[in-house]
Each structure stands twice: as structure tokens, then as C-alpha cells.
Amino acid sequence: MAASMRKWEAQVKLQTLHQTVVELADGAPLGLKFDDKLFVTSVDENMALRVAVGWRLLALNGRDLRAASKETAEKELAERAGTEQSLLFQMPVPAEIKPNADGYVVVKAPPGALGILLSEPQGTRGPILGEVMLASPIAGRVRVGMILCAIDGIDLSTLDHDQAAALLRERAKQPERELTLAFPEPERDGHLFCIALLIALVIVCLVAAGLYYYWHMGNERKRLADEALRKAVNALAGSRPWLSHDFIRAVVIPALRTGTPLARPADHGASCGKK
Numbered sequence: 084m085a086a087s088m089r090k091w092e093a094q095v096k097l098q099t100l101h102q103t104v105v106e107l108a109d110g111a112p113l114g115l116k117f118d119d120k121l122f123v124t125s126v127d128e129n130m131a132l133r134v135a136v137g138w139r140l141l142a143l144n145g146r147d148l149r150a151a152s153k154e155t156a157e158k159e160l161a162e163r164a165g166t167e168q169s170l171l172f173q174m175p176v177p178a179e180i181k182p183n184a185d186g187y188v189v190v191k192a193p194p195g196a197l198g199i200l201l202s203e204p205q206g207t208r209g210p211i212l213g214e215v216m217l218a219s220p221i222a223g224r225v226r227v228g229m230i231l232c233a234i235d236g237i238d239l240s241t242l243d244h245d246q247a248a249a250l251l252r253e254r255a256k257q258p259e260r261e262l263t264l265a266f267p268e269p270e271r272d273g274h275l276f277c278i279a280l281l282i283a284l285v286i287v288c289l290v291a292a293g294l295y296y297y298w299h300m301g302n303e304r305k306r307l308a309d310e311a312l313r314k315a316v317n318a319l320a321g322s323r324p325w326l327s328h329d330f331i332r333a334v335v336i337p338a339l340r341t342g343t344p345l346a347r348p349a350d351h352g353a354s355c356g357k358k
Contacts (some may be wrong), residue, residue, distance in 0.1 A: 101176050104172075107169075113130070114126065114129040115130060115247045121139055122138070122140075123138045123140070135220065138172040138173065145172075182265070187265050190261070194257055196250070196255065197219055198218060198221075202244070208232055211228065211231070211240065231318070234251060235260060260302045336345070
């Protein structure tokens, strides 16, 4: 269990570096051709779906071959023919998969096995890619989780998993197959969701800023009004010392707030005349 876990962790680490190890059992033919920089240029049927054209041989049984010539590498491979071998390959970094204007990814697939595993459909759009082998001829152009919507224009939304797989095998001898795929809805529409979320956040920020502005301006206007009222009351109290505090609170302040003109009390004037 521990050994298998370590092997799995090593495979994951290699794949993050876009590298993979291919193990060959005793006597297994290599079936590969290389160019001068040890890039794979041809793969026979024995190694199909295990190694892909474009991979680069980095090491053989732990021996670094990156600086080795093509002749040296081929000689070492020939000397070890018929024995167990471990080959380390560098895989090309996959390009970003971009859908077309309709939201679909159209892939031209070669004849033969494609090294993909279909999972049961979810919803009504077609089966899902449950596995894509590293050496698949369409690796880098599709990925796990994508929905296979059509094969050569034939809609798969009404077919179950077995029917879709049978159709894929049926057309395996054609010179070319056209696969129409789509991302799952959340991923396909993710950029639209992000834009909508950004717009919503901007609107919320603008509304919050407007509310704060009106709240702040309201408080500022109230402060200025209270300050003006205080000055007016102080000025009135200074010029009319005969006004009581109760009269100022009950009559003067409400009158100043509403703009009602103030009149001098008649009884107070009469009493002053009598004195």
C-alpha cells in the first residue's frame, strides 16, 4: 500500500512537470523513432496510447540522456532490448483550450483509438470525458470533464454511454472524425458570471457610496443648522435678556427652526411702561 502510494505521488509530481515514466516489460518492443534531439517522431501500434509523437526522451533507466546524441540513445536502447526498461519522457505543455463563438470546442481526431474514457451523461447534453490518457492523440486539445456533444455532427444528447462509445468505435477507421465538445455550464459561462459579479459589486459600491454621501451631507447640514440656531439663540438672548430660558426653549427655538417671525410679548411691554 505504501509503495503504491509513493508511486502515485511520484506520478503526480512528474505530471506537474509535464513528464511521465513509461515502463516496458521484458521483451516488449520499443516501436519508437526519434529525431536528433530525441523527440519522438513515430510511434507504432505497440506503443500507441503510451507514448505520443512530440514527446522527448529524457532518461533511460535513470540515466540522463538530455545531452546524449541520437546514435548514443538508440544504441543504449538497442543494447537493453528484451530487458525491463524505464523511460522518462518530457511532454509538451498543453495549450489553453478555447471554445469557439458558439461555446463549443471542435477537435479533428485521427483514426484509431483515442485513449479516452466516456462516463455516463449528466443532464441532456451528452457523455462526459472521464479519462484522457497522456498519450492520447487528442491530449492537450480536450480534458477530463468536458462534454462530448456530437461526433461528425451526430447529436449525442439522446444517446446513452454505450451508444456513444459504440458510435465512436464505429467511426474509428475513418481518416478523420470531428468531435464537438463543450465545457460544463459553470466553466463555460464562468467568464460571464465573473463579469456579472463584477458589475453587481460596482453597483453595490456605488449605492453604498451614495447612501454614505447623503448620510454624511445630512449630518453636516444638521450640524450647520444646529450651529446657526445656537448662534441665533445666543444673539437673541444677548439682545433680549428679559426672555426666560423656558420661553426660548418653548417658543424661540421652534420658531427659528420653522421660520416663524417672533413678536415681543405685549404684557411684558405694558409691565415695563407701568414701571
